Amino acid sequence: MVSTFLSSPSVDVSQIRLEIRSLQAQLVTWRRQLHQRPELGFREQLTAEFITQKLQEWQIPHETGIAKTGIVATIAGNRPGRVLAIRADMDALPIQEQNDVPYKSQHDGLMHACGHDGHVTIALGTAYYLSQHRDFSGTVKIIFQPAEEGPGGAKPMIEAGVLKKPDVDAIVGLHIWNNLPLGMVGVRTGALMAAVETFDFTIVGKGGHGAIPQQTIDSVLVGAQIVNTLQTIVARNVDPIDSAVVTVGEFHSGTACNVIAASARLRGTVRYFNPKYAGYFAQRIEQIVAGICQAHGATYEFNYDVLYPPVINDGAIADLVRSIAETVIESPLGVVPDCQTMGGEDMAFFLQEVPGCYFFLGSANSEKGLDFPHHHPRFDFDETVLGMGVEFFVRIVETFR
Incomplete structure (x- = not known):
């Protein structure tokens, strides 16, 4: 059964625009296709082909083969302005999936057990929406990064020049987070991850x-x-x-x-x-x-x-993300201002180069049994989070000046 925005009674998504809500079924399809074909770091050939096919279909300019399998898409708005990057990691883990679902991993011993299939899907949905609605300032670079789980794809992508031509002014990224209930946002200034x-x-x-x-x-x-x-x-x-x-x-x-x-x-x-x-x-x-x-x-x-290194958020960009979270999520517990984890992320290397913000978007739904932790063989998330993630990124793009 395809998840819908009405599937979780605890989250009010009325402020998510209709054009993005209408993408939900397609987002779920993309995510499940990616979930069935997980790949380890620097071997994400099928994933890269999937992303490239979509970008070509939507006529979005992009570069492929960066740090082996990385991709960067560039979308220009209708007004001049600064350059914002959005980063999404795309590798899986060497874990045998134990979920009994129609979209179960078809690659023995491999699984998207951390939500990177969701990250790619959200980034693709954002790219599609922005390509169809260019009423924003500046340029958006969407970075599809390999090998976050190891040995690390951020640094070689930076060394390959993904933050240049045009030069990136700020960067954002999100992590689907089963440690928070669906729709809750974890964002803070300073160190978020270790x-x-x-x-x-x-x-x-x-x-x-x-x-x-x-x-x-x-x-x-x-x-x-x-x-x-x-x-x-x-x-x-x-x-x-x-x-x-x-x-x-x-x-x-x-x-x-x-x-x-x-x-x-x-x-x-x-x-x-x-x-x-x-x-x-x-x-x-x-x-x-x-x-x-x-x-x-x-x-x-x-x-x-x-x-x-530690993931350290810039204060101004974190404030921007927090302000959007407070308008997108209508819940008195919608934003966790001091959310931290000793988990690590190579998003840290991007944040060393340009100011930015990495944040958590809650994806757990205990009523559906979708609350197993990251890296667990039964990890899965409420797919309602996909459209929410697109809305977050789009609003960040529209607000960034």
């Missing part, structure tokens, strides 16, 4: 018999002490006014219950909002690893990767 960094280290000890520990250097013991001590970084080294997370997600060691393991490998992630901590965690974590290994006579191999 920096993403990872660490990977191997402790090299000396193996031996579990009954003769004095002949060994126990890598499990060393690793356990490191795990405990890493938690002191946030508790005792980070300003308590700031938020940060150090998580050890993997600890691999040993082959038998009566053998002291010669080595142990640990992997984890670091998240923080405040840019002042860039470079700090890498140094502090290695200090702890080195110190504890030395104390026990072990050695180590250490690797640290900086993936994405």
Whole structure:
């Protein structure tokens, strides 16, 4: 059954224009076609072909093959003005879908489990509407970006010049968000999402018999002490006014219950909002690893990767998005002003280059069972959000000066 704007009694969508409401059935069709054919980062060939076909059909100028599969469409308004970019990511995840729906993923082991199929659909709907209604100032560049889930497509697209010719003055993007009910908007000035960094280290000890520990250097013991001590970084080294997370997600060691393991490998992630901590965690974590290994006579191999910086919104653009949210969504709880997550996003790289705003658009509907979290094998969202997203972007374009 195709979702309609009347499907969720908790959201009043009367302020969404009729021309966009009339697109809803088509938006749902596009989204479901994309959902059936998920692709991993930098391999989004079918997705790119789908987008290109639509842009050609609507005679919208565009460039393809940017950072392998990225696309940029350009739409000029009827009046001169500044250049606004809209960004939509388009990759999927290596997850086996467990939803029993007619539009279930047809690619084994792959799934749009984060809503990027919805992001592409909203961007396409926005492109179509703007191409038919050019009564706005300036130019809009719609950026269809590959590989947000990894290894990251924003930076190579920027390096390829997507923010140039014409030069972009500001950028916006949204994330369909199942952590908020349908229609609720999360937007804030400053840090919205966290920096993403990872660490990977191997402790090299000396193996031996579990009954003769004095002949060994126990890598499990060393690793356990490191795990405990890493938690002191946030508790005792980070300003308590700031938020940060150090998580050890993997600890691999040993082959038998009566053998002291010669080595142990640990992997984890670091998240923080405040840019002042860039470079700090890498140094502090290695200090702890080195110190504890030395104390026990072990050695180590250490690797640290900086993936994405924090997503930091510009105050003026965030205010613009917030003001539109307050008029589009008629609900006393429609806008969450201080919404944050320790999740990361490479939209951060665009926001380092030009002022902009990334925001969350609530898509969960518990009455329909559409409230599983992102990256879950049963993730799905209320498709009512598609038309709402188009309305948001169109109004941002019409308001941006």
